[in-house]
Amino acid sequence: MSSIEQRRQFLALAATTALVAGCSIRAPLxxxxxxxxxxxxxxxxxxxxxxxxxxxxxxxPPLLYAVGVLEVEVNQGGRVGSTRWLRGPSHAPEVMAEIERLVRAAAPFPSPPGFGRVQYVDTWLWDRSGRFQLDTLTEGQL
Known part of the structure; x- marks a missing residue:
């Protein structure tokens, strides 16, 4: 095999390797x-x-008092790191405060898988009575 052919094969292999490496999917940290x-x-x-x-x-019931979408960050050991409203029931600030209080008081949560932290989002379905369901486990609506 001539040196020109060897060089072409080397360049083709290098290009293929670069292409495959560029297309790889990294796991999250x-x-x-x-x-x-x-x-x-x-x-x-x-x-x-x-x-x-x-x-x-x-x-x-068909009409709920409040519906809110809350993101919760859970750290190692199940501690609540932060909460963030993605869609808060701004007409019911007392519900927003109560939900945040419930989440923080419920710690420790199950430990996140692996090491570090996890963020999860759930929708809170709040009745006028002060009782709620989470969309993840809801029994539906009339």
Whole structure:
């Protein structure tokens, strides 16, 4: 094999390697792991167990007092790091404050998988009675 052919093969191999390396999918860093549906369900179950008297049993009424979407960051050991409203019920600031209080008081949550932290999002469905369901475990609506 001539040196020109060897060089062409080397360049073709190098180009293929670069292409494959550029297309690879990186796993998230441990501290940035997105929440799986399984963890979101675990967190919702944890909240239901922590507050059994606050859960609305059965199908929710057609009109709810408040609906809010909350992102929760859970650190190692199940500590709540931060909360952030993605869609807050701004007409009911008392509900927003109560939900944040419930989440923080429910710690420790199940430890995130792996090392680091996890962020999960759930929708809070809030009845006028002060009872709620989480969208992850909802029994539906009339």
């Amino acid at each position: 441990p501290g940035q792991a997105p929440a799986s549906a399984a963890y979101r369900r675990e967190a919702a179950t944890h909240l239901y167990r922590k507050y059994p008297d606050r859960i609305y049993r059965g199908r929710l």
